[in-house]
Amino acid sequence: MDVAGHTLPDSLKTDFCGLTLNSPLVLLSGCVGFGEEYTRVTGFSNRDAGAVCLKGTTLKARLGNPPHRIWETPSGMLNAIGLQNPGVDHVVNKILPTLDFSETRFIANVSGSTVEEYVEVTRRFDDSPIDAMEINISCPNVKEGGVAFGNDPEMSARVVAACRKVTHKPLITKLSPNQTDIAHNARRCIEAGTNGLAVINTLMGMAIDPKTRKPVIGNVQGGLSGPAIKPIALLKVHQVYQVARGHGVPIIGQGGITTVHDALEFLMAGAATVGVGTALFYDPLICKTLNAGIAEYLARHGLKRVAELVGRLDTGGGQLESCAAG
Template identity: 80%
Template sequence: MTAASLALDFCGLKFDSPIVLLSGCVGFGEEYTRVEGFSNRDAGGIVLKGTTREPRLGNPPHRVYETPMGMLNAIGLQNPGVDQVVNRILPTLDFSETRFIANVCGSTIDDYVEVTRRFDDSPIDAIEINISCPNIKEGGVQFGNFPEMSARVVAACRAVTKKPLITKLSPNQTDIRENARHCIEAGSDALAVINTVMGMAIDVNTRRPVIGNIQGGLSGPAIKPIALLKVHQVHEVARKHNIPIIGQGGICSANDALEFLIAGATAVGVGTALFYDPLVCPKINRGIADYLARHNLRSVTDLVGTSSAHPPATGLSKAG
């Protein structure tokens, strides 16, 4: 029997693996290249660190804190600004290894538009719109928690690029399905579900918040059940439009990834797991391939949306 394929089509882009390395976890694509055995080729795509119009220093420390089964972070989108990323960082990336996806952030709609426009005139493969960052005081989650505002950001970015647009949805909202629908209708080609969940930690000795920003984004295994439900809910909307989903939130093993694929994700995002196992991706790939072989499935795409809770997905990318 021919080995099962892990390759898939994502918005017209060929991914050699369903794994996507998540924004903020691998820097600008170079963060783990110093780790022996790590290879960008083990991932179908890599989402670069969040990029803004102007350079940002980020939030005051502490910015990262380990929690039971998870991690809080409030980096605050520290980055050198879009001009530096496009002119100096992108030329250093090997685009033959994998697909590179920009992560666009802003405080205003004009910011999102300008950063998207700059990436449109670059070799980047796709653009992720980050309208759900929970640890900056302006923009970010203010856009992502309100469907009409989310749609305005997506539509404005859609007008200045022909590259695939992926909208990163927040779990910190009333109805993620309604937001997904608005973003799809505004021109989003794909959805990333979910961003981190808002949380905090307190030092009982000082009686002060541990995170300098007070609140941060919780990631890791602790949020997996939340993320899995949100993927299932969004898939109910996305499959009607043949819109693919990157399912993310606490994926640390092949079994985790399989759950997200069955729930309706076309690809799966890995982030926090890299902090304690930089070589987790080939393990996940092998585990998915073994599962497909055991169940006589020819391709990872045969698994997408096969939960008995809803009919199988009808497509993997946006029609037309």
């Protein structure tokens, strides 16, 4: 037992990039601040998550984009926060010491505008208690770096290879869905030394206010998340898994997961762990429901570990087609 009321069944234990997680659930970057965002919600515990990804962190503090930064859309949400954060030194020296590393695994989200910045942020987190680092080369809300790197497989590989040189901690590369061939990019990042992949970050989107004829989001465009992107995310995980499984590189599947059904779909598509982001905004206690539901499914199907479900999609012999049917 971890603490009273927070016992998770052994079947939920998940190996990920050499870390043992108590649950396959990962709280996603930007949706939990620096691990403290929901701790005031009665009943919330970081122990319900196998890992918590901290907010994107750059070398120097960033104020982020002008408002609006968040806008609700049908079955989704647009955000353009612009990587607001206090800078890596503040995170390492002031925030990490306040986190309880006995509760869960904490993953830093490394962001930057240049390859050198990604490397320096990685180096500083390497010299900290952080359990792993996620390289965010897929943020659509900054003018330099972010998705500009993540949509170019060669640049993606350059960033990963450069970060790889300065840390032995697990590196997880967060891939962008805003590109032509995500599986090719995944392959290049694996060759460059990534230990894991996060699939997918948000899709670029926009909203307009007809009264003012202005874009609603201060940054004009934002990243779309939530249930609206789930079918896209699921396909991207399936595509990346075809490449990653041969290298033993695990995936954090994410994009619109709100139910047990969604989480099971992502596991079957090839995700070793499943991320929860936007869903936390309206149900901060959702992990309890998801953990219970996944454990119940495993028990009902005679499966002892989550890993036995990963990639167990029955395509009935069907092959992936590159063009859409219709």
